[in-house]
Amino acid sequence: MFTEELKAFKRLGFRHVLLQVLNFASVIASGLMIWKGLGIVTNSESPIVVVLSGSMEPAFYRGDLLFLTNPAGERYNTGDITVYKIPGADIPIVHRVLETHDVKAKKSSKVAATGAANQLLLTKGDNNYVDDIELYQGLEWLERKHIVGKVRGFLPYVGYVTIAMNDFPQLKYALLGGLGLLALIQRE
Numbered sequence: 001m002f003t004e005e006l007k008a009f010k011r012l013g014f015r016h017v018l019l020q021v022l023n024f025a026s027v028i029a030s031g032l033m034i035w036k037g038l039g040i041v042t043n044s045e046s047p048i049v050v051v052l053s054g055s056m057e058p059a060f061y062r063g064d065l066l067f068l069t070n071p072a073g074e075r076y077n078t079g080d081i082t083v084y085k086i087p088g089a090d091i092p093i094v095h096r097v098l099e100t101h102d103v104k105a106k107k108s109s110k111v112a113a114t115g116a117a118n119q120l121l122l123t124k125g126d127n128n129y130v131d132d133i134e135l136y137q138g139l140e141w142l143e144r145k146h147i148v149g150k151v152r153g154f155l156p157y158v159g160y161v162t163i164a165m166n167d168f169p170q171l172k173y174a175l176l177g178g179l180g181l182l183a184l185i186q187r188e
Contacts, residue, residue, distance in 0.1 A: 008185070020183055020185075020186065021183075023183065024180065024183035027183075035047075042068060042069040042070060042149065043069065043070045043071060043072060043149075044068045044069060044070040044148055044149040045148060046068065046083075046092065046148055046149070047067065047068050047069070047149065048065060048066065048067055048068070049065075049066050049068065049083055049092055049094070049148070050063065050064070050065055050066070050159030050162045050163065051063065051064045051065075051066065051094055051159065052091065052163065054127055055093075055094075055095065055125030055126070055127050055128050056081070056094055056095065056096070056125055056126050056127060057126065057127045058126070058127075059081065059096075059126050060081075060094065060151075060154060061156065061157070062160075062163070063156075063157045063158070063159045063160035063163055064154050064155065064156050064157065064158070064159060065154060065155040065156075065158040065159040066083065066094065066151050066153075066154045067151070067152050067153040067154065068083055068148060068149025068150060068151060068152065069149055069150060069152050070147060070148065070149040070150065074150075075100075075119060076097055076100060076119055076121055076147070076150065077097065077100065078097055078098065078099065078100060079096060079097060080096070080097045080150055080151075081094065081095070081096050081097075081150065081151040082094075082095065082096075082097055082121070082123065082147055082148075082149070082150050082151070083147070083148040083149050083150075083151065084121075084123065084142050084146045084147050084148060085146060085148050086135065086136060086137050086139070086146060087137075087146075088137060089137070092148050093123075093132070093135060094125075094151070095123040095124055095125045095126075095128075095132055096123060096124060096125070096126055097121050097122070097123055098122045098123055098124045098131055099121070099122040100119050100120070100121055100122075101119065101120040101121075101141065102118070102119060102120075103118045103119070103120060104118070118143075118144060119143075119144060120140075120141035120142065120143060121141060121142040121143075121147070122141060122142070123142060
């Protein structure tokens with residue numbers, strides 16, 4: 001099936017294969033730099049997330065791609081849709097702010113320097129019957145440090161590719177192997 005490609009690959013020589021490997025590494029490095037740059041600009045560790053459950057239906061459905069920002073001085077209000085991550089949990093959660101409470105910030109904190117109040121948040125999924133206190137793993141409220149970001153926009157269903165690759169790891173390895181093979185075989 002791939003006999004012609006294998007013959008062409010053998011004729012390319014070591015230097016050409018090395019050049020292709022470096023081009024592939026350059027593409028990967030560029031993607032990582034763009035991701036980190038987006039993280040710095042948006043002040044979020046994860047500026048783009050995929051909705052993994054139906055807890056926010058009808059606002060967001062499983063597979064929707066969300067764009068986040070987390071400005072340091074901005075307050076969160078009741079009704080804002082936030083993404084938060086509890087220490088020890090691997091997966092961030094997308095839910096709506098149900099209640100906010102202001103707490104006086106210490107003089108030495110960054111939040112006090114910007115003039116914004118330190119907030120405590122209570123969240124709930126739109127499709128859930130109760131608030132998220134049980135999801136907080138012993139915490140009574142979410143603090144600013146738990147918030148990954150506020151949802152600013154979304155693309156419906158685009159994240160299903162990520163869900164499919166997580167649900168079927170063989171698909172992920174086949175896709176990465178195919179991309180690597182194409183990068184090596186290309187003659188450009």
